[in-house]
Amino acid sequence: MWKDFPVGYNSKHIDWLKGADGDVWVWIMGEAQGDKPYEQICEDLMAERARYQAQKEAEEQWKQKEAEIEKKFRDAMAKEKARIVAEKWKVEIEDRKAAKLLEMKFQEELRKREDEERKKGEEQIRQREEQRAKELYLSLKKAQLQSQRNENDEQEWQEQLRKSKEADEERKHKARRARAEYHRQSLRAIQKGKVAGLSHLFQNANLSNGQESSHDSRSLSPVRVQVPVQKTWERPARPISKDVIVRWFKEEQIPRRAGLEKETGQIATWFHGIISRESAEKLLMNMPEGSFLVRVSExxxxxxxxxxxxxxxxxxxxxASGDYYSFLGVDPNRHATLTDLIDFHKEEVITSTGGEILGIPCGQAQSPPDFSILFE
Structure with missing residues (x-):
């Protein structure tokens, strides 16, 4: 509390109210014995605020209404007086006393009508006040709920952002781990005099001098690796245009039979050209779970x-930047051809957590097909 000091004493001082234990007395609203819960206190405060606002509006409306009623009956009385003076007083009633009684009777009737209309007006104002109090309360309640909803939305957005960042970090970690594993295996292969290892599904390739190397213990069937032909163009560090991607596919991927079925040599049903993620999702939209397609990446x-x-x-x-095909960051297996990778994951999951098994291939939905530019 503030304490008064003599005139000229410029400093201010505060004394705190203390409890029986000598400490500063503190009351936390809603937690003292006999207090209402905090939510109920908020509800009561909003209701009281709405009632107070409605009452103020009702008072202003009643002042206007009362002024209208007074003016109405004041004008009526003046008009009647004028009529009595002009007609009754002078012409019809000679007896001034009778005229006075008639005037008093009329005044009494006017007062009754005024009282009736006043009561009617008061009842209308009261009803409007009640209605207005309800409207203000609902408005305050809606604002409170909207504020709480905004807080919840902000918390949910922050949680989604946190999970998204964690997922990005996990993907980056897996990608770094996959690149490190690729470099490690490549160095091991070079040290042993082999072509860069393709997958644990394949045995060692025959070297160009005709000497056949021993089979890798992880292999399932022998594969002869063709020595890649000398490239006639310098590949950029990453795709920079659609034309460059088309050239890369024609000069590097067609010789490796990318997107072709092994048995028939025809373009696989699941193979698509340079289409966007949105176009791929549109093609897969009405297909069952497990459906898939492969598109050239940009x-x-x-x-x-x-x-x-x-x-x-x-x-x-x-x-597909090296001499094998493998998923980035999710699957360490390496495959000699793109078709080998697809066939392998028709029986084996892509990720252990997602359990993705390739099922129905998604074909073309237009003519000419979206891969036509790649095979021209």
């Missing part, structure tokens, strides 16, 4: 596998 030297799962879509990048 982000890396490779492909993107678009997969339809129960609640949406997944997109996996396939690295």
């Amino acid at each position: 982000k890396i030297w490779g492909y993107a596998l678009s997969y339809r799962h129960q609640t949406g879509f997944k997109h996996f990048l396939v690295d």
